[in-house]
Amino acid sequence: MPTLKGKAVIAQSGGPTAVINASAAGVIQGCLGNPDVFTGVYGSLNGILGTLQEEMFDLACEDPNEIERLRRSPASALGSCRHKLKDLQADRADYERILEVFKAHDIRYFFYIGGNDSMDTAAKLGKLARETDYEMIALGVPKTIDNDLACTDHCPGYGSVARYSAISVMESGRDTDALYTHDTCTVHEVMGRNAGWIAASTGLARRNDDEAPHIILFPEVPFVIEKFVQDVQRCMTDYKRCFITCGEGVKTPDGKYLADAGGQFAKDSFGHTQLGGAAGAVRAIVESKVGVKARTNLPGTAQRVAMHFASKTDANEAYLAGQAAVAAAIEGISGKMITLVRNEDSGPYACTTGLANLEDVANGEKMLPPEFINAEGTGITEAFRQYALPLIQGSAPLDFEPDGLPVYTRLKRTLVEKLTPAWG
Amino acid sequence: MPTLKGKAVIAQSGGPTAVINASAAGVIQGCLGNPDVFTGVYGSLNGILGTLQEEMFDLACEDPNEIERLRRSPASALGSCRHKLKDLQADRADYERILEVFKAHDIRYFFYIGGNDSMDTAAKLGKLARETDYEMIALGVPKTIDNDLACTDHCPGYGSVARYSAISVMESGRDTDALYTHDTCTVHEVMGRNAGWIAASTGLARRNDDEAPHIILFPEVPFVIEKFVQDVQRCMTDYKRCFITCGEGVKTPDGKYLADAGGQFAKDSFGHTQLGGAAGAVRAIVESKVGVKARTNLPGTAQRVAMHFASKTDANEAYLAGQAAVAAAIEGISGKMITLVRNEDSGPYACTTGLANLEDVANGEKMLPPEFINAEGTGITEAFRQYALPLIQGSAPLDFEPDGLPVYTRLKRTLVEKLTPAWG
Structure with missing residues (x-):
């Protein structure tokens, strides 16, 4: 099967983190670096709201240095939202609207960086696309400080x-x-x-x-x-x-x-x-x-969003997850979320990426397991310490302005022309 | 007049800061480095409470590396308190008790690191000592995140x-x-x-x-x-x-x-x-x-106490203020607080120390002046920015443990033998 060609849309959702922009940087740079596959790379303003309202901006118009600086900038540079789509069975209108916008712009790749609600949205969108024979790849990149996503050892943002x-x-x-x-x-x-x-x-x-x-x-x-x-x-x-x-x-x-x-x-x-x-x-x-x-x-x-004391390990893994999503997309993989996989052996901590079904992530929730809570229920165990310490290692780098405070990216976010009637 | 010889007591008071220990390091190292003047160097446990209760510890028994690390450790390593002494006119008992302890241990130098209540205590103690012909030097080192002390350009802790x-x-x-x-x-x-x-x-x-x-x-x-x-x-x-x-x-x-x-x-x-x-x-x-x-x-x-993002300028000036207090003490100066003095010329920011009367600091309070608040009353002016920016420059260094988090000093604080009857 030849590689699907078309535009990519990247969206961020839910509560911002120190490193969700690092994941975005991984996806954006990966897409921009493969113009033979990704004929355009758009950001969706304020998560899925931007797609519903056809408010998207061309990431190729941004300064590449500022895209790189996303790796050192907290919060959600594309804008975020807490807009919860209705259930697909109950109301397909939102999903059909998104597909309408995708079709109008020939968007064939959808990267959603977020938590389990976002994975649910991405899963349902992929499902509807298949049902309507619109060829499209939907992938999730995990993001949550809460660290409660299923199927992944830990979540970018937690460290x-x-x-x-x-x-x-x-x-x-x-x-x-x-x-x-x-x-x-x-x-x-x-x-x-x-x-x-x-x-x-x-x-x-x-x-x-x-x-x-x-x-x-x-x-x-x-x-x-x-x-x-x-x-x-x-x-x-x-x-x-x-x-x-x-x-x-x-x-x-x-x-x-x-x-x-x-x-x-x-x-x-x-x-x-x-x-x-x-x-x-x-x-x-x-x-x-x-x-x-x-x-x-x-x-x-x-x-x-405490970038000023963020974990270098976390920032690097967030970026890695974004890159892995692009690699998976180019391979034609859809309906998956990138996971972080810890080495099983007893050597020094190492982390690679894997894949999980979006549905499995959407429907799961990972509480702190009993073996990480001490017998009194008021403290942590050594097992938790071993789990968590590798995730907080190193200081993520910062760029400083002459005023002595860090400089964090703000994208221009120049909206692309609307091609569909106004929504909602 | 020959230099007064005797022990020194150092106390910290009020709300902790990121750099009050840097001031303590300046005083402690200065005293320990001049054993011909300071025949002993004690810390008063929990501010003036430790002197009242004769709970003092010998700082010569501490690891010099840990004393040095005070410069990179937040909060109050000597212990702090909010014990407000009664007015000298109303009740001399507290002050007389402190002098009793001082005399028992031949304490001739009292360094109080704190805000205006502390300066008030130091001033009154100095006054009573003079009245009772007990030769003693009382000096204050400014400390407050509130930056509201009179007579000084700014306060260690604020930056x-x-x-x-x-x-x-x-x-x-x-x-x-x-x-x-x-x-x-x-x-x-x-x-x-x-x-x-x-x-x-x-x-x-x-x-x-x-x-x-x-x-x-x-x-x-x-x-x-x-x-x-x-x-x-x-x-x-x-x-x-x-x-x-x-x-x-x-x-x-x-x-x-x-x-x-x-x-x-x-x-x-x-x-x-x-x-x-x-x-x-x-x-x-x-x-x-x-x-x-x-x-x-x-x-x-x-x-x-956010040492992890403390100002290097502030930490250095806090240390400088502690050193200056020892220098003043050796000169026989008493009844003063060290001040921070900003260069008046238009060159790059520079800061030296000066002296102010303890009473003037004790009775003063420095609010944010009108020229630092904008016309709407809801923001700062360029004048404030020029005032404040030099104070926040640079990242104070941190020592990290292998677990990836900073290591902050804890002193052993081994109490010296009590020489007076129990108090209170």
């Missing part, structure tokens, strides 16, 4: 948020250590939704028992208030201070998010209402039930 | 928190930019108490009008809700998104902290109670009055 989260806890743990006579407890909330991968990464900061984090609250371990209070009290006895990492998705035994626990924990020791996510609830519990002052850190979006 | 705050806003601003179709507004809360220096530093991230932060809420500018809502709406019109930096000490026109505004702003658009400091109130206002989704970043203590 960097893990590195940043570990250093943040190491440093603010030192702060709590230094000022424990006044600010005795710190609750540091991390992202990760229902998976405890990021929460676990903060455990890498704890080289000695008395160091932070003393307690990790994992979404995988139901939050039992009585046990938690005992754990904090024990920590106070042992170390005179307590540093707690709290996953945003921590749940009470009835399956409710601690962040939504509301009035139950909403008063601190001074009677102030002080809810603010899971950490706010934990803080209120510490102050009211243990009786020590607590403060909260909520790095928020700053954690997922 | 590093400014650098970290600017990069955090630059990066999470990119996040908001990428995902504005879903998460339209971000409110990033910074420290700085009643002074807007840290809030202003985030303005360094904004190289172009459409970049974050679009709005800075300074403690120096009263928060008027109607104007704020208009500013956000204009930002939404211009950029389709809005990134707001909010100083923790922002106040309403009646002088109340926005963080304490309580129920007035406590409901978000979904009716959830969501207070959490100033940023929580701002977020609630954005959601309820502008009608767009907002999220909050609260880096908390992680910002003030």
